[in-house]
Amino acid sequence: MSWQNLLKIGQLKEHPPSAEEIQQLLAAAQPNLADARVREVSAETRFAVRRVTSYSTTVGASRRKSLQHVTATVAQG
Numbered sequence: 001m002s003w004q005n006l007l008k009i010g011q012l013k014e015h016p017p018s019a020e021e022i023q024q025l026l027a028a029a030q031p032n033l034a035d036a037r038v039r040e041v042s043a044e045t046r047f048a049v050r051r052v053t054s055y056s057t058t059v060g061a062s063r064r065k066s067l068q069h070v071t072a073t074v075a076q077g
Helices: 003-008 019-036 043-064 070-076
Strands: 012-014 067-069
Touching: 003 012, 019 043
Parallel strands: none
Antiparallel strands: 012 067
């Protein structure tokens, strides 16, 4: 589904981009990526870390497109 369709059905809303917010989200992913490469931890832990990292980078990408997921807004507010 495209960004436009998600906006149209109310799953996304426009969110003014902030370079600082995007940088913080992407910077937070870097240590997680390093942790996900550690073989001494379980595969489940590495998977969980990768999942959190993919979420952070997805949120960063959507912010860059001036979008915010509606359920995230409701949960925060």
